[in-house]
Amino acid sequence: MPSHLSADHPAAQPPGRGSVDALITQTRRLKGEVDAVRRDAQGDGTDLHGRWQRALCDLALHQLNDVGAHLTELRDGPPAVETAPVSPAPRGDALLSRVGSAEWNLLTDEADWSAELYQILGRDPAAPPLTLDELPSLVLEEDRPTLTAMVTDCLVDARPIDGEFRIVRPHGEVRTVHMMGEPVLDSDGGTAAMWAVLRDVSELRRSQRTVRATRDSLQRHRHLAQTEHRLTAELQEAVLPPRRGSLRLPHQGRPCLDIAAHHLPAGASSPIGGTWYDALELSDGETLLSVGDLTGQGPAVASTMAMMLGALRGMAMAGTQPAQLMSWLNQLLDSGVQPALAGAVCCRYRPQTRTLVWAQAGHPAPLLFREGTGRRLSAPGGVLLGATSGAVYGQAEETLEEGDLLLLYTDGLVPRGWESPRCPSETESGGRPADATPLLDLAPRFHAAPTARDCVRIVVEEFGTGDREDDACVLVARVTP
Structure with a gap:
């Protein structure tokens, strides 16, 4: 081919062979590193973020291949004239x-x-x-x-x-x-x-289109997740009652409950689940206390949680006792269009006798703190709500004393693998279940706290930091004069 001559562009001197070899070596090394990143990003194709990473790596490899080939041609000089058909x-x-x-x-x-x-x-x-x-x-x-x-x-x-x-x-x-x-x-x-x-540039443009498509899909996925997260949070906030101070009963001279509760949301990267807490003064003068956790996350789960909480309140107002209430909630979930499971604890507190009547459905039992020590209440039988048709639930009673503190919580309150310098090992704690140990070892601090809200603040300070995987609820009720 004739040389390329241009009147306004003088011929450039070729670079030294050694400097081009160094660039070729650097390019090859970079290609190897990018290829290693791409292999690490391999997956089953369902992860949008992983697909986006692989597409970017493919694009970078195409471009590095181009750079390497151009540098090789620059080092070797113009190709020899072909003497035979290719x-x-x-x-x-x-x-x-x-x-x-x-x-x-x-x-x-x-x-x-x-x-x-x-x-x-x-x-x-x-x-x-x-x-x-x-x-x-x-x-x-x-x-x-x-x-x-x-x-x-x-x-x-x-x-x-x-x-x-x-x-x-x-x-x-x-x-x-x-x-x-x-x-x-x-x-x-x-x-x-x-x-x-x-x-x-066919492969290069194909890689660029893949990057754009996966980036757009990832952005749409994130926008949808953010919208669902906001809607779920708004629905949950609208349904759950606000934190409470003392709940005073209308009859003077009877012990009352000082109640406080708190919802601990999951981390910003985790979808919101279907946890709830509830404290409601009933028409007969008793008090309803409840916490629960519906499996799954997102708006549909929050909607089901709102439906269950409404049913629970209505049946409690009608005088339904905890065991029967659990049976009907189980039937409600079992007959729903969308299959779902839920763990729950439901209590009725009778102020006249300081009696706590309660039932549970596959859920951690309440913790009772008295005089600076804590213990888990012996749980009556009960399977997860929605697990089986016609399930029968047991019911237990506990007589409380003035100053007693009752703590109800959901599974996600204590993160998995939680370790605290304040909490002794499981063996030192007398073999208590590992999930309740950190809470039970807060007993001295609860004993020194003047109000239920202060006790909730202690729990939040202990377990409310960090990026938790699941949202959780805690409810504290203290028997006061």
Whole structure:
């Protein structure tokens, strides 16, 4: 091919071989590191973030392949003149086969193509190169105006060429070609020829489209998750009662309950679940205390939780005792359209006798603190709500004393693997269940706390920090004069 001469661009001196070798080595090392990152990001294809990472790595590898091939060509110099026909390279050949060059002489109407350009365009190397008038025959019809405009601007206005168009190879394969070039000027400053470098960028553009698609999908997924998180939080906030101070009964001279509660949300990256707490003064003068946790997360779970809490309040107001109430809640969940499971504790406190009547459904039993020590109440039988039809639930009674503190909580209150310097080991604690140990060891602090709200504050200070996996609820009720 004739050398590319331009009147206003002096020839540049080639760089030293050693410096180019150093760049090639750095490029290869970087390719290996990017490929390692890509392998680490492998998955089953369902994780949007993982797909986005792999697509970015693929794009980076394509570009590094291009850089490596260009540097190799720069180091080795112009290719030798081909003396024998070269067969078209199959897909997947070295990247060098995806970069070709051409020069079209406007005075003689002759064209000179490199062997690589024949491979890019899928042309027989024995065939003559196409002229500028014939070149559009390879281009998709909708892209022909783009090629015509680029060539016209170059030949008429002496503007550089920099654009893309799609070609159709002989067997119908569509490839994307990037073309860069400029006019070759004669001694009088007129355009004598057009020189161009054509590069097959099909894989690169495919990787870029994959990156854009996965990024857009990831953004939509995040927006949907944020919307669901906000709606769930708003629904939960609307349903759960606010924190309470003392709950005074209408009859003077009877012990009352000082009640406080708190909802601890999951971390910002975790969806909100269906936990609840409730404290309600009933029409017969008794008090309803309840906590529960519905399996799953999101708006549908929060909606089911709201339905269950409404049913629980209505049945309690009608005088239903805890065991029967659990049976009906189980039937309610079991007959629902969407299968669901829930753990719950339901208590009725009778102020006249300081009696706590309660039932549980596959849920941690309440903790009772008295005179600076704590213990778990012996739980009556009961399976998770919604686990089986016709389940029967037991009922237990506990007589409380003035100053006693009752703590109801959901499973997620104490994070898995929780360790606190204040809490002794399980063996030192007398073999108590590990999930209740940190709470039971707060007994001395609860004993010194003046109000139920102060006790809740102690629990939040101990377990409310960090990015928890599940949301949780805690309810504290202290028997006061």
